[in-house]
Amino acid sequence: MDAVARKMLPQQVRNLIRPEVYLARRGVQKLRQLTGQSGRLPDFLLLGAQKAGTTTLYDLIMRHPGTAPARTKEISYFDRFHHWGADWYRSNFPSGPGLTGEATPCYLFVPEAARRIADTLPQTTRFVVLLRNPVDRAISHYFHERRLGYERLPLAEALEAEPARTGQEAAVLLGRRHEHRTQGQSFAYVGRGRYAEQLERYFALFPRENFLIETSDRFFAAPRAVLAEVHAFLGLADHAPPPVRPRNVGVYAGRVAPEITAQLAETFRDDNARLADLLNRPLPW
Numbered sequence: 001m002d003a004v005a006r007k008m009l010p011q012q013v014r015n016l017i018r019p020e021v022y023l024a025r026r027g028v029q030k031l032r033q034l035t036g037q038s039g040r041l042p043d044f045l046l047l048g049a050q051k052a053g054t055t056t057l058y059d060l061i062m063r064h065p066g067t068a069p070a071r072t073k074e075i076s077y078f079d080r081f082h083h084w085g086a087d088w089y090r091s092n093f094p095s096g097p098g099l100t101g102e103a104t105p106c107y108l109f110v111p112e113a114a115r116r117i118a119d120t121l122p123q124t125t126r127f128v129v130l131l132r133n134p135v136d137r138a139i140s141h142y143f144h145e146r147r148l149g150y151e152r153l154p155l156a157e158a159l160e161a162e163p164a165r166t167g168q169e170a171a172v173l174l175g176r177r178h179e180h181r182t183q184g185q186s187f188a189y190v191g192r193g194r195y196a197e198q199l200e201r202y203f204a205l206f207p208r209e210n211f212l213i214e215t216s217d218r219f220f221a222a223p224r225a226v227l228a229e230v231h232a233f234l235g236l237a238d239h240a241p242p243p244v245r246p247r248n249v250g251v252y253a254g255r256v257a258p259e260i261t262a263q264l265a266e267t268f269r270d271d272n273a274r275l276a277d278l279l280n281r282p283l284p285w
Contacts, residue, residue, distance in 0.1 A: 038087055038090045038091045038095070039090050039091060039092065039093035039094050039095040039100075040090060040093055040094075040095055040100070041089075041090060041093070041120070041121055041122075042070070042093055042100050042101040042102055042121070042125070043099045043100055043101055043125070043126065043234070044099070044101035044125065044126040044127065044128060044234055045101055045102060045103070045104070045107060045117070045121075045125065045126075045127055045128070046058050046061075046101065046102070046103030046104075046127075046128045046129075046130070047104075047105070047107045047108040047127055047128070047129050047202070048104075048105035048106065048107060048108030048109065048129065048130070048192075049105055049108050049109070049129070049130060049131055049132060049137060049192060049193075049195065050105035050106065050108075050109070050137070050141060050192055051105075051132060051137050051140040051141050051144060052105070052130040052131060052132035052137060052216040053130050053132070053216040053219050053220060054103045054105050054130055055073060055103070056219075057103070057128070057130060057219060057226075057227075057230070058073050058101075058102075058103040059073075060223070060227055060241050061101070061227075061230060061231075061234075063239075063241045064099075064231065064236055064239045064241075065239065066098060066099055066236050066237065066239075067098050067099045067100065067101075067236070068093075068094040068096060068097070068098030068099070068100045069094075069100065070092050070093050070094075070100060070101065070102045071091075071092045071093070072092065072102075073102060073103050074102070074103060074104045074105070075089065075092050075102045075104055076104050076106065076180075077089040077092070077104075078104070078107055078110075078112075078113040078116045078117050078120075079104065079106040079107060079110040079112070079113045079185070080106070080180040080181070080185075081180065082112075082116055086120060089120075099234060099235070099236060101126075106185055108129065108192075108195075108198050108199075108202075109185070109188065109191070109192045109198055110185065111201060114201040114202050114205055115205070117205075118205040118206065123206060123207065123210075124210075125206070125210065126210055126211075126212070126233065126234055127202065127206070127210055127211045127212070128211075128212050128214075128230060128233070128234075129199070129211060129212070129213045129214070130214055130215070130216050130219060131195050131213065131214070131215050131216065131275075132215070132216040132217070133217070133284075133285035134190075134192075134193025134194075134195070134264070134268045134271070134272070134285075135193075135261060135264040135265050135268060135285070136285075137192065137193050138159075138189040138190060138192070138193055138264055139155070139189075139256055139260075139261070139264075141189050141192065142155050142158060142159075142189050145186055145187070150181070150186050150187075151186070151187070155256065155260060156257070156260055158187065158189065159189060159190065159260070159263075159264075161187070162187055162188065162189055162190055162191065165183045165184075165187040166183060166184045166187055166188050166191055167184075190264070190267060190268075193268055193271065194268075194271045195271070195275050196271060196274040196275040196277075196278045197271075197274075199211075199213070199275075199278060200278065212229065212230060212233040213279060214226055214229070214230075215283070215284050215285075217284040217285065218284065224240070224241075227241060272285070
């Protein structure tokens with residue numbers, strides 16, 4: 001669904017047609033595959049995290065003259081559409097010159113994605129990761145699911161229900177079969193913020209030097225500096241982009257009680273310490 005349609009249609013109407021649009025876009029790629037319009041495998045992946053600024057960063061990377069964008073930023077092959085096959089995945093990328101890649105935030109979180117990536121992509125693949133304060137990320141994620149019509153519980157109840165819901169990983173969300181979204185992907189408000197265990201999965205499969213890990217705090221505070229580091233990491237000459245305009249910024253519908261924020265901060269305390277040890281640097285949150 002393009003930006004004009006998103007602005008013109010009410011959120012409830014967009015939620016109703018989103019699954020059909022989602023499948024139709026991927027069906028176009030299936031047609032390209034069948035007609036021999038297959039491209040190549042990506043040079044890099046922006047792994048996530050969800051609600052951490054990946055859309056904005058991917059957009060900036062793809063403004064570099066030495067890059068060639070994928071057909072869509074978020075392909076979801078290694079988490080939701082792996083059954084469509086590697087040829088379909090290739091069809092999402094150009095076959096000509098230029099560095100190419102994609103950005104699917106679920107790749108960092110879904111365990112199967114890391115293994116599938118290792119089985120499909122070469123050991124030279126580069127990975128860029130943006131991490132956001134897990135408390136802020138969890139709250140942003142909750143309101144994102146509310147806007148999309150997936151979440152109906154109040155925030156406190158949704159957090160309490162997370163273990164039971166995400167234990168049903170194979171259960172596709174009601175009415176979302178085309179999107180292949182599961183409860184484990186949609187309702188893991190806390191689970192997605194346990195970054196250390198997610199990164200460790202990838203470090204066991206690819207060389208540590210293949211990863212550039214930055215925080216969304218620093219990215220939005222110093223976007224030009226972070227983008228220069230990303231360019232250098234990907235082997236691109238430095239390139240000054242237009243001013244950064246954050247993409248997919250969520251709007252909170254209601255006030256979050258301070259006790260919920262405090263509870264989340266305590267929940268993530270040990271995970272944050274583990275992450276700081278893993279990255280060997282302090283965290284901005």
